[in-house]
Amino acid sequence: MTATLQVENLETQFPTRDGIVRAVDGVSFSVDAGEILGLVGESGSGKSITGFTILGLIDPPGRIANGSVKFKGEELTTASPERLRSLRGARIAMIFQDPMMTLNPVLRVDTQMIETVQAHEKVSEKAARARCIEALQAVGIAAPEERLKSYPHQFSGGMRQRIAIATALLHKPDLIIADEPTTALDVTIQGQILYEMRKLCRDTGTALIWITHDLSVVAGLADRIMVMYAGKIVETGAIDTVIERPQHPYTRGLIGSVPGAMPRGKRLFQIPGMAPAPLNLPPGCRFKARCSRADAVCDTMPELVELDPGHRARCHHPYDAMPLSPAEVAS
């Protein structure tokens, strides 16, 4: 069976006056139908750009410099703009971070949903409206007929994000790319939406890529996890394995900085230093300047090595496959 999405050695670059920014630098992964992949990284790590690259929506002057993106076996990097357009919103949908910004403020909700239906299928407005009502009900919006006639500003952030999700679901896509969709929401609403998304994927067999900087969000949601740092994948594996036995020092640092992973009263772990500037990345391992284990070997770029089955890390000095002890992180 072909994977829903197969990304190989993807490189997305932004030429600037001061040099080329390699926002995504040789990223490979795949997602199967019904699978939820958590893509974790801090801002600037290239995780959002990865999502936009798949959809062919990188802002100019950004471009795909290398690699391939195969959606159900079909190559997307060389596909025509029209073909990409017909896939977007229909087979591959995207949900954005800030629900306050994703709906056009001057257009009614029905306009914005119906146009999505009619962009891909020749249906009457009435039929399209019925589809929208159905989709809104599916995400738990009461009285959808009336809600459709409202403008975005009449809704709360959580409601708007539900509308955006409903819009993404209109064509029952095979893949949804969700770019931090719950970051801007209250914690209670965040929980509800996470639960609903997970249920939807399980029920419909939709593959989901969940982009976030918050490890605790994906911990309860994703099947697999992929950690990005400065444009490269540093660790990937099944969610439980990675969380319990992280091998890359960066992943270890991330887990250590989540409140709740530590005994009470212990100081939360902080990764020292800052992410390297994208224009002058250090040679070799990009994390070495912040890493306690770095030595001379780290001046060469480590490969992504499989240490346990299905669990790979890009590190010359990976932590052994043993559980993380709180004391170790705190030291």
Added chain:
Amino acid sequence: MSQTPATVGATPTAAPLVNTEAPWKRIVAEFAESKLAMLGLVLLVLMIGASLIAPLISPQDPYDLAKLDIMDARLPPGEVAGEGFTFLLGSDGQGRDMLSAMLYGLRISLMVGVVSVVVALGIGAVAGLLAAYTGGKVDALIMRFVDIQLSFPAILIALILLAMLGNGVDKVIFALVAVQWAYFARASHGAALVERNKEYIEAARCLGISKTRMLLKHLLPNCMPPLIVIATINIARAITLEATLSFLGLGVPVTEPSLGMLISNGFDYLLSGVYWISLFPGVVLTVVIIAINLVGDQLRDVLNPRLKR
């Protein structure tokens, strides 16, 4: 969307550059980045220079009526008159050499523009800062008046004022100041309201600094950047407005023609195909205004930290 290419690209290089250099140096360097703005600046300097030394370089004194010969009237550009004088850009209805008249006219236009803006800037800034700093009734009164004035087209106010006052360079300047002070008042009021709530003002107030000192030494300098930009652009507006008023016969007197007045004089002969009397002063006027606008645009980009990445 947590990252856009712009933020990804700008952070590393911008930060150290800004901090190590003196601010004025950075402004000059950034200003020079635009070739168009530099061109505008060079043109402007040339124009100002030429108008300053107009008596030295102009072939003829256009104000000296004794030297004018009505026989030389409306000669086309390049024509050589009887006494061997070449009218490079032609002559006007009174036999005045156009080149000389334009140099003197430019002088008046620039002078009126700059003086009126400087005075208006002074009055407007003080009124705006005072209103913002005092608040309450004074604020409401001043700003209300500004609002009413700004809702009325500037050209009409100037027109009516000059209709009352009569012609004269001083009167034109007065009318232009009356029209423009409100822009500066509103701009400085806006800027001051933002600054007033910042911590350094709070700190200065806690130190017990006097009101005048607070206004002049603390608020004013911090409100200056937007005012400088508006002032630059407004010089262009003032020059246009003066030219327009003079064109309508409500500006400078006939004896001291500005560029607008020269164009107006040429209008009478335009329909008979005598184009040069209106054309050349108009070209000079346009070049001056474009030059000022180019400089002003670039200044705005450089001085406005909001637009910078």
Added chain:
Amino acid sequence: MAVMSVLVFVGIYMIGDPLAILVSPEATELDREAIARSLGLDRPMWEQYFTFVTSALQGNFGKSFVFGQPAINLILERMPATLELALIATVTSVVIGVPLGLYAGLKHETVTARAIMAGSVLGFSLPNFWVGLMLIMVFAVQLGWLPASGRGPTMEVLGIQVSFLTLAGWKHLALPALTLGLSKCALIIRLARATAREVMLMDYVKFARAKGLNERRVIGVHILKNIMVPITTVTGLELGSLIAFAVITETIFSWPGMGKLLIDSIVNLDRPVVVAYLIVVVFLLVTISLIVDILYSVLDPRVRLGEAK
């Protein structure tokens, strides 16, 4: 409005003595007094103002000294011509300016976009009246394609004389409307470009693309509708200044509108007409800003009434 009427009246009162112009120099002192009495000019200023206000409230602004007709009638008679000119100039500048600005904003790196922006700087900087003169020179004098003055034949629609229904009318309209609209068009191009660049970076535009909409719908609906909000506001507010600027255009092209009447009346010291003009313009400005407010709320649902949050 009341404050304005006092200011305007006192101002106009000081313009000068209309008797000096109306009465022939040979007239005796007795004749002068007789005329002054018939026009009500012999009474003290405050009394004249009082008479003015009482009658103004009844819609009577006094009789023109020159035409001997009620001033308000003279203004209203000429208002349609001015409004027609201003509206056509506005519509043309929006129709041309929005697509050009949109293009320049969306493809801001291209040569065409830069050419558009250079053109708009030029349009912005060219002195309005000089453009009019040059248009006359080229199209009326040199090429002889279009008439240089007057309104041409008019047709009656709903009791109003209009020019835009006949070809000859259009020919007469073309130059003045172009003159009047040029700088507004430049302004709209700049505004459309700036907002387009802002709007196209918004998440909702990216989301619209992510929904699989084609570019035509993304630009034509999602971007355009957001741009139209500021464009409408600015265009509406600029309509007032356009009516004021029509004073110049009408003077150049002898367009029989109320702006030309104003200049003639200022020259003739025809006080009631000037006052009536100002009152009418104030009334127009108030009406326009009301219409703009309504349009604004139609275009931007966020400002609609009774919807907090």
